[in-house]
Amino acid sequence: MWNLNSLATLWLRRSGAREALPPPSSAIEKRQYHHSSSLQNSSPQEFLSSATKLDLKAKSSKCTLKSLIHSIPSSSPLSSSLHTFISDSILSFRNPTHSPPSKKPRRSGRKSNKDGEDDFDLHKQQISAEKLHLLAHVAFLCVSHPKKVFSPLDLLPSVQLLHDNLVFFESDSSLLLEISNLCELYWKENLQGREMLISQSLPFLVSRSLTLKKKVDVHRVYALREAFTLFDFEDESIEDLKMLLIRTVIAPIYLKTEDGRKFLGFIFGLSMQLMKEALAMIKSQIAFGRKSVLEAYGVILFRACKGIDGVLKEEFEDGFLQSLIEGSIYANSRVLAASVRRVLGGFVSQRITDGVENLLFRLAEPELSSPTVCKDATRKMMRAATVTGKHKGESKLGDWRMQGVKDSSKVPRLGDSVVRSSSAGKDCLKLGFRSRTVMAEIDGTIGNGNHGGVVLDIKDDRPPPSSNLTKEDSDLYFSVPFMQKLVAEIVGTYFLIFAGCSSVAVNLNFEKVVTLPGISIVWGLAVMVLVYSLGHISGAHFNPAVTLAFATCKRFPWKQVPAYVACQVIGSTLAAGTIRLIFQGKQDHFTGTLPAGSDLQSFVVEFIITFYLMFVISGVATDNRAIGELAGLAVGSTVLLNVMFAGPISGASMNPARSLGPAIVSHEYRGIWIYMVAPVLGAQAGAWVYNLIRYTDKPLREITKSASFLKSKA
Known part of the structure; x- marks a missing residue:
């Protein structure tokens, strides 16, 4: 022994x-x-009898057995008999006297007369499992013999028997792993009959990788990827394998590892139905996926696109990829649109790859012809594109001025590239901001009739010289949309002042029937209704203090401030004049604002309530993380609260136009300076304080880059 x-x-x-x-x-x-x-001259029975004494659970025992078998030369009798004996021993388990080990029977809590027989059966099953484990391991060593002494073809029937009964061994994980290793060896060594050893072993390996979440298992699955091409995924009998593959699409271990991402990109080419289900699973994850997950999907989808062809590629590009590009433009929320663009970043980052840029433009071309998209994209470009370099014959990129460029090859490339269409006379500018792609189509026809470049400089707010002013330049300053904004500000301010001041006049003329809470509600509701009705046209400022605060925060162009303020004062004055025409004689009461106490008291109150108002406006109307649909309700409620407690003290103006209009009509200018200065200062403070809060989640270096109030003047 x-x-x-x-x-x-x-x-x-x-x-x-x-x-x-x-x-x-x-x-x-x-x-x-x-x-x-x-x-070397012993029989296979003696050899296995000696090997049975080894504990295969110990790594050293396996190494010893491997050394013994791999040292058997071709001249030894074992080279022609050992693998045959092993095959016969495994095949003997097909006989009724040697049933393969099955799942452990469920034990009942009740006592039974057959307890002894059950224990005996379990003992026999344990012995059978241990023997099968040894036989499978010895078969593995025989097949992997470095000098190919043993014939794998002779072992194939027994290996196939183990493979086909893999499901019966699920209670013994070590035996399962041994059999899967044996089947995997046949495939890697490209041995005859390997295609018969994948129907059970591959699902086991995929399931193991999903359960244990180990990189080594993912690597094994990826190494066997070509075996998956032998399956007919249209066959319902392999539905379990399809479900396992779909699970890998959302498994973190596959998304984090390089082999996992390669494997996921590979499975898209296996079947049309499988590809559609996998793409649907990815699409369902975009809405709430983390940044790393979305970026991983971008890499996977790019690899999938490069690895498929024919009808699969057509369905992938014209179906799924086209829907992603549309979603990045028409998504119902900014967060969702940003997530979609992050996935598309996998293609944008590889745009230098042959054919990728043409693919993106081909799919985005239908969207470029949409006027709504063009206007929105151009606005984003003017607001966000900033390139510091200078080009010969051009001003800095990012200028409101538009200048012709004689040499079209010198047009600055915004983000990604400039694509020209001479037939349409248009420049399509594709701007890539990290993982996002913004596409805009703008008119590139200059006054001299030549193709020109568009140079934008947001730092220069002066209008272009009159000698170089073209129709396109004029549209930037006197366009119909801008005039519509001015009209909206006049109308909005008119109805705001008319409703609010009318409630004050009615309250004074009819024995205070409206009361202070009623007046507060009227002001709040008026603001809310007008924000919802005109906010999408002009921004619903209706307040010079708000306009100036937006301008100082670089959220509103300074060149439009005078026009906005003038329209707000005009609207307020017209409303005050209308009220005076309605309430004449004894009913003619001053509906403007006057300090009830000292000037200092009113000044402080006006500063505080305007600060509060602008702080709320900045939060709900300018922060992408806020729920924009509730902006009108939030701002209107703030006005209601401010009027409720500040009305008896200072009149709760919060708006220079609200105080100036009635003062002009009634020639009552007592304390007017308070309502010109305090609201402006309060709005400035409220906007900048919110900006400090907005950027607290960024490093100091990035704050100093994006917040002008921290920059030192050169």
């Missing part, structure tokens, strides 16, 4: 290490040496 140490010694003396070891000296070593010499 030999133990583990004696097996190792025997192997070393039988192999080429004989000269490195001293000759056997003790009687025990001599017996072991003679045993080793006679091992």
Whole structure:
């Protein structure tokens, strides 16, 4: 009888290490040496009987057995009989007397007379599992013999039997792994009959990778990727494997590892139905996926696009990819649009790859012809595109001025590239901002009739010289949309002042029937209604203090401030004049604002309530993280609260136009300076304080880059 140490010694003396070891000296070593010499002439039964004494759960035992089998030469009788005996032993388990080990039976809590028989059956099953484990491992070592002494084809029937009964061994994980290793070896070595050893082993490996979440299992699945091409994924009998593959699309271990992402990109080419289900799964994850997950999907989709062809590629590009581009433009929320663009970033980052840029433009071309998209994209471009370099014959990029460029090749490339269409006379500017792509189509026809470039500089707010002013330049300053904004500000301010001041006049003329809460509600509701009705046209400022605050925060162009303020004052004055025409004689009361106490008291109150109002406006109307649909309700409620407690003190103006209009009509200018200065200062403070809060989640370096109030003047 030999133990583990004696097996190792025997192997070393039988192999080429004989000269490195001293000759056997003790009687025990001599017996072991003679045993080793006679091992090559022993029968397979004796060899396996000796190997049975090893504990295969120990790594050292497996290494010893591997050394013993791999040292068997082709001249040994075992080279022609061992693998045959192993095959016959495995095949014998098909007989009724040797049933394969099954799941452990569920034990009942009740006592039974057959408890002894059950224990005996379990013991027999355990012995069978251990024997199968040994046979499978020895078969693996025979097939992997470095000198190919054993015939894998002779072992194939027994290996196929183990593979086909893989489901019966699920209670023994070590036996499952041993059989899957054996099947995997047949595939890697490209041995005959390997295609018969994948229907059970591949689902097991995929399931194992999803359960244990180990990189080594993902690598094994990826190494066997070509075996998946043998499956007919239109067959309902392999529905379980399809479900496992769909699960890999959302499995973190596959998204995080390089082999996992490569495998996911590969499975898109297996079947049309599988590709559609995988794409649907990815689309369902975009709305709430993390940044790393979305970026991983971008890489996976790009690899999938490069690896498929024919109808699969057509469905992928014209179906899924086209829908992503549309979603990045027409998504119902900015967060969702940003997530979609992050996925598309996998293609944008690879735009230098041959054919990728043409693909993106081909898919985006239908959207470029939409006037709504063009206007929105141009606005975003003017607001966001900033390139510091200068080009010969051009001003800085980012200028409101538009100048012709004689040499079209010198047009600055905004973000990604400039694509020209001479037939349409248009420049299509594609701007890439990190993982996002903004596409705009703007008119590139200059006054001299030549193709020109468009140069934008947001730092220069002066109008272009009159000698170079073209129709397109004029449209920037006197366009119909801008005039519509001015009209909206006049109308909005008119109805705001008319409704609010009318409630004050009615309250004064009819024994205070409206009361202070009623007046507060009227002001709040008026603001809310007008924000919802005109906010999408002009921004619903209706207040010079708000307009100036937006301008100082660079959220509104300074060149439009005078026109906006003038229209707000005009609207307020017209409303005050209308009220005076309605309430004449004894009913003619001043509906403007006057300090009830000291000037200092009113000044402080006006500063505070305007600060509060502008702080709320900045939060709900300018922050992408806020719910924009509730802006009108939030701002109107703030006005209602301010009027409720500040009305008896200062009149709760919060708006220079609100105080100036009635003052002009009634020629009552007492304390007017308070309502011109305090609201403006309060609005400025409210806007900048919110900007400080808005940027607290960014590093100091980025704050100093994006917040002008922290910059030092050069």
